[in-house]
Amino acid sequence: MSNYKNIKFGTKAIHAGVQPDPTTGAIMTPIYQTSTYVQEAPGVNKGFGYARGKNPTREALQDALAALENGKHCVAFSSGVAATDAVLKLLSPGDEVITGDDLYGGTYRLFTKIYEKFGIKFHFIDLTDASNLHNYINENTRLIWAETPTNPTMQIIDISACAKIAKEKGIVMVADNTFASPYLQNPLDLGADIVMHSVTKYLGGHSDVVMGALITNSAELHEKLYFVLNSSGANPGPMDSFLVLRGIKTLHLRMERHCYNGRIIAEFLKNHPKIEKVYWPGFPEHPNHEIAKKQMRDFGGMISIVLKDKSIENTFKVASSFEIFSLAESLGGVESLINHPATMTHASIPKEEREKAGVVDNLLRLSVGVEDVEDLIADLEQALA
Ligand SMILES: *Cc1c(COP(=O)(O)O)cnc(C)c1O
Secondary structure, three states: OOOOOOOOHHHHHHHOOOOOOOOOOOOOOOOOOOOEOOOOEOOEOOOOOEOOOOOHHHHHHHHHHHHHOOOOEEEEEOOHHHHHHHHHOOOOOOOEEEEEOOOOHHHHHHHHHHHHHHOOEEEEEOOOOHHHHHHOOOOOEEEEEEEOOOOOOOOOOOHHHHHHHHHHHOOEEEEEOOOOHHHHOOHHHHOOOEEEEEOOOOOOOOOOOOOEEEEEOOHHHHHHHHHHHHHHOOOOOHHHHHHHHHHHOOHHHHHHHHHHHHHHHHHHHHOOOOEEEEEOOOOOOOOOHHHHHHHOOOOOOEEEEEEOOOOHHHHHHHHOOOOOOEEOOOOOOOOOEEEOOOOOOOOOOOHHHHHHOOOOOOEEEEEOOOOOHHHHHHHHHHHHO
16 A cells, blocks of 8 residues: 555554565565665666665565654664664764753663763753743754653653744754654654654564664655665664564554553552552643643553652562563563663663652553553552552
């Protein structure tokens, strides 16, 4: 299917990007496990020269991902971090980036430990109020990097408001849409220039692939990002591309269930005597609930909790007491996971910075899977007890 502009999300998830294989009619795009392509004469080929640059399985996946984000172009990378890295490679020494103060730990590490030493300056600010941008934008500002919902405190950043300011000032605006997935939120429609995904999470959906992607409507940005991919070489493999193509066919079904389970679990946790605080953007009292309602179709299955007992020993004990939730980094897979950000996903952020952003030692993050919610509630009940 090539014209998927006017069809609905679930149909797109199943059909976008994939055509029956022209030689056999295979309904699934084959895994083109090859590094090179035979040329008829020097420079005469079928559009494929060397597989770092182009691979048919990857091409099909990129078309599908672009369609899901209502974008024209997609470049897939070997990880989400590699996709972020490619965006940063568009910058030069002296350029400045404005980003949020609650970020995925690996993004923070890439910014501060790799790119600061190449002379890029980063401002980590409260982006939940987009007007804060005005205090930091100057003639060197090249990039606004917004992750929303944020990880792990589930702040919501108003993508339209940030994009509007970015556009006025000629700054590129990137949205990390990993937590929402394209099912819940489409940043390009809200004015963002680039959408970044850790495909590892909801898009892959089965905890069996590490991959990243960038999607844009700008031919110019696409050309530059593709140039980085081909020059720096963080390309995903064909087998992984196939797994993600398969994964996204059920994205809409999985997301429906993640959202359904997420809502029930968030309500359950909110009334639990051992819990101090629940971060979930679906609560009307969540400080950014109105923006979440405006820019997201539902509220997802990511929930963070702060335990009343502040000790790290108790937090570890709870984290290790689950039978169905698995203690692991990552999120967005069919199975429920529990994570201790302070020592796991966010360990690369200094304690002081972390705690300023609310990532305290007694915070746990849940990625609610698609199991039967009664079993998940029972597991939470016994682990918290
Ligand atoms: C996991 C994650 C990343 C990094 O992606 P990888 O695929 O692990 O390299 C970036 N942003 C967010 C929000 C993430 O959750």
